[in-house]
Amino acid sequence: MKPPPFRYAAPTSVEEVLDLLAANADAEPRVLAGGQSLVPLMNFRLAQPGFLVDLRLVEALTTLRTERDVLVIGAMVRQSAVERSPEVALAAPLLVEALGYVAHPPIRNSGTVGGSLAHADPSAELPAVALALDAELLTAGPSGTRTIPAAEFFRGPFTTALEPGEILTEVRIPRREGVGGYAFVEFARTHGNFALVGVAAVIEMEKDIVTGASITLSGVASTPVRAAAAERALAGTSADAATIEVAVDAAADELSPAGDLHGSTATRTDIARSCLRGGIQLALSRAQDRR
């Protein structure tokens, strides 16, 4: 379990990163963020980049700040820094809650938010969170910068809208201070392991009526998916127990997760049902507590 030979550089600016990626395009280069997914893949020789561009010295990618109505997380901000940030706790508590499920603390000390999003593992927590929070992903590439909505970023398992030579630079999350309730719940066979199913939920209420719901799932398809049927079922209701069941059933009926050795399609659908109910109930109770 040793990687094949590769060349390596650790530049200090985004421009240099893009230049190195372009200059070494023939070597199937990869950018290295926290390395918690890419390095094991290289050790298994499942990924064999000929050139590795390490982003750890690129100062510009380590910003973590709140702008007027947006939380901005640089692509190289470590997950543990986000998890501990008071700004994030206020602006996007859902993200903090989800990070608690990402592997184990030592992995989060190295792993980055941007790395997890760009890796686009279908079972990962953060892509589902980005989708639920309507995050925007900023990229830089040979033809300039782009802003891509999360809904358009994830294209398939380990596949994103990023073009060759293009990198993720920033995640922009609309601030939701004091609005509604949130929840992240997931089911993993063992603590810190890859989840079978995850649910991110944000629910807004006014006078006991749900005015908006954003619910996404991980692990049930090739990308994170929105539980649109559940969102519709909840909107405009008081979200009593019966309505929640209708919402859960509506969302589950649309799922057909691929089975593997950890769970058949039926098992994963059952588990998704449990996670949906748990996520909706928790988000609702928090939304009600807020009032």
Place this chain on the structure above:
Amino acid sequence: MTTASRPAPPPIRTHKDGRNWVGKSIRRLEDPKFLRGRGGYIGDMTLPGMLHVAVLSSPYAHARITGINTDAALAAPGVHAVITGAQAAELTDPLPDFGPNPAAHTWRCLAVEKVRYVGEGVAVVVADSRYLAEDALALIDVEYEPLPPVVDPERALDEGAPLVHEDLGSNCAYERTFQFGEVDRDFADADVVITDRLRWRRSGGQPLETVGAIADFEVATGQLTVHTNSLSFTSYLFMVAGTLKIPANKLDIRPMPAGGSFGSKLFATKPAVIAAMCSRAVGRPVVYLEDRIDNISNCDHHGSDRVYDVQLALMRDGTMRSIKIDTVDDYGAYIQFGVGHHGNALAQVVGPYRIASVEYRVRAALTNKNQQGAYRGFGSEVNNWMLEQMVDKAARELGLDPVEIRRHNFIRDFPYFIPTGNVYDSGDYDGVLDKALKLAEYDHWRAEQVKAREEGRYIGIGLITAQERSVFSATEFWFWFDTPGAPVTSMPESVTLKVDATGGITATLYSCAFWGNSPETMVAQLVAEEFDCDPHDVSIVYQGSKNGLPATGPGGSRTTVMLAGAVEGATAKIKAKARRATGYMLEANPDDLEWVDGGYQVKGSPEARKTLAEIAVMLHLFKHSFPEDMESGLEESKVFDHPYTTMPSADRKDLGVFYPFMGHACHVPVIEVDIETGQVSFLSYAAVHDCGTLVNPRSLAGHIVGGTAQGIGTALYEEFVYDEEGQLLTSSYLDYLIPTAIEVPELKIGHHETPSPWTPHGIKGGGEGGRMMAPAAINVAVNDALAPLGVRLTELPMTPDRILAAIRAARESR
């Protein structure tokens, strides 16, 4: 053999009262070096000029090798040698094999004409670094002709199934049906027969450190030195020299501490043979240390993999009469230890119950998987699980209380010969059960269960009472055959004690390099008990094999008992010499001396006294103060043989005594099943063990915790999954799931002490008990929880997928 013709048991021992050190939870001697990172593992050791080996493994479950081209690999940077399976077969003979017919299921360090499982070695590269070696592996071009794989053990036994070993002519490596006692009569007399089909799937010990060896062949002398974290015992090493085609007296195995074994490093010869073969080929020291994929796919130490069809005959009041057990065990592609795992089962096949007769049919199936080896329990844990599921099912079907049906059948008279001929030396099963019920707050949880069911929650309580055999005899590896090839009877363990001129004591061990257990602490406590010194002042060293006394090594929970016997014997010799020397020093009759508090003194005149240090300095330096026949120095060894083994009868209706020191335990997990996700979580877990006299309660508690954690893995998480093509789907910890500290509950542990009449201090072995109990207990608990749904799980591990599938099936059948 009839009861009357049984050889007499050994004399009953009188155990010392008022022990000072045996029974104390002293700090472990091993800890300081390991906690400081100074353990000195294989990965820490570098010899000058050392090269690295990587093994090319088969991607096919079953395929003929039609060609191998190594030219590109040989030309790669830093590569010193490439050795194919065919070349290895010229350099080495088959690996040591205790299987039924090694000439027909021949096992070598690398595959020769065909590969028999995914992960089997095909060639090796020796290079300057592991990186370069792995780069070169990718350049080896192997041509395979795929063959149909044999994956399911029962299908493997079908007529016309593809053959794993053509020379064997069948995939059934062993089959025999044993009858112990009057099975037909007892079944005819029974009121009811409970039947079931049970499936235990394979998992394995997962040491943090994999198996490895550093070999250093000295061309000038022909001397081969191997440093390895396995194989650290002397009794069977000549077989490894045989594989390497060198004289046994040219091989020295130096034991290294191991980062865990759980049985999986027991006599693991392959890495040592590969490293040695390569060292001899290149004339330099060579290391082969498995990586995780090597270990999971090619360690030769997968655990039991059994299908059971069982019939338990009982009376309506719950009295158990007889049991018929029919099992197919999936051994994988080879069968290095034969069916010794079933010897473990037969040692305690009736559990703690008075079951008068037993039929035991075993079939060993060969399939295209990595072979079985040793894993904590060695097959006895599977028998415990099977028996407790049957008892649990019987209680349910007869409407009996699960505690009372067990208590009703308990054995209470000891020594007790079970139908197979093995003996239970001592026990107090009621005492253990009472303690466990209290510790577990059993009645409280039964009340909670009722409340929870009203709330739609599924809580289960998993009470089991089961056996914990210790100290195996060699007979269990050959009593399977009417004319065994090697009916060996020696299973010794040795210790040398040296008292230096200052009175300091050094103990030399001949096996048992540190395996995560506590051999040094055990020996130091036993020495301190004998000599009235502080155990932390005892020095422990390990001898290499070449100058080693006979030793069998850790396995079958034998270490502490056997080391205690060796320490006791060496001590007796030292004390005899010291007593005689003191007689001369005090001008007293040695018979008038008594050992008191670290020295000899004249009975009735305690002022006439010599301490051990005073005696030792005289014996080391003042030869002329003693008679001519008194040798200088104070050092003695003891080779301690198994204290109680008897031979099987010729007709094998009685297997003799082969696992006599019988511990016992009661585990009571309380779990809750989330019936929507299939998740099992623990609400409480109590475990009471009786391993005879305790040497170090905290150390035994550690064994119980670790073994139970592994049992939780076996019950709920761990499985080597091979698909229909024989591909291993769980080749890393991504998919082979091990419970973490979060999944393992805090255990409430109780100890009960029923001394053995036949071992030093009354000690019994306790190294495997946690894993012998937990799978059975958790299965019972899950079934207790799901009983209202009409669901009963009969297959381990009980994954969410299996639990939910069972719940869905029960719903559909309503």
